[in-house]
Amino acid sequence: MTAPTSSSEARAARRRRVQQRQTVVFGGLVTILLVVALVAGAMWTGLLPSPLAREFSSAEPTDEPIVRPCLPEDATPMPLSSITANVYNGTDRPGLAGETSDALSVAGVLINQVANWPQGAYGGATQIVAGPLGVRAGYSLARVFPDAVVALESSREDKSVDVVLGAEYDGMLSEDEIANLDPDEQLVAPQDCEPVETPSPEASPEASPETSPEG
Secondary structure (H helix, E strand, C coil): CHHHHHHHHHHHHHHHHHHHHHHHHHHHHHHHHHHHHHHHHHHHHCCCCCCCCCCCCCCCCCCCCCCCECCCCCCCCCCHHHCEEEEEECCCCCCHHHHHHHHHHHHCCEEEEEEECCCCCCCCCEEEEECHHHHHHHHHHHCCCCCEEEEECCCCCCCCEEEEECCCCCCCCCHHHHHCCCCCCCCCCCCCCECCCCCCHHHCHHHCHHHCCCC
């Protein structure tokens, strides 16, 4: 009769040791989870700095300073229907370039490409990028966008322009406001603009009727 009793006592002792180990393990895990939760809460509320926190940085469209081109003397706006534009989204707002290109198309602008800005994020409102042949088109289209900046891309050889929408973009003029723009109002470049050497018509591919988009 003593063997079964000893066996039962041994099993009971093993159960107690297992239960004690489980209690220690689970208690340790709960303690660790509580500490992690407290630290995370302190980081969330700003009481402790997060090792992963860093300031958000918006990449500019180019590392070089923006060149603001000068306009020809007494330049007036071009009809929007004569302007070809690429529309780029320089933000993390999905669909922004598509919505804007639709509105520009309704206003008469010929849309060539709609995509994300390949140079990353743009921190401004709207940047209109134009080559030497597209300066007047750039300033004409800039009237549609409040706070737009016209930038020169000297290597561009055609008259098309890029519309880059940035983090501060807050919409373009409405259809009625665009229709009420004065077509004879003189275009104005900023005082710090730089003169632009315009290629001769013979050097421009668009000067030839065979290469014209109108065909």
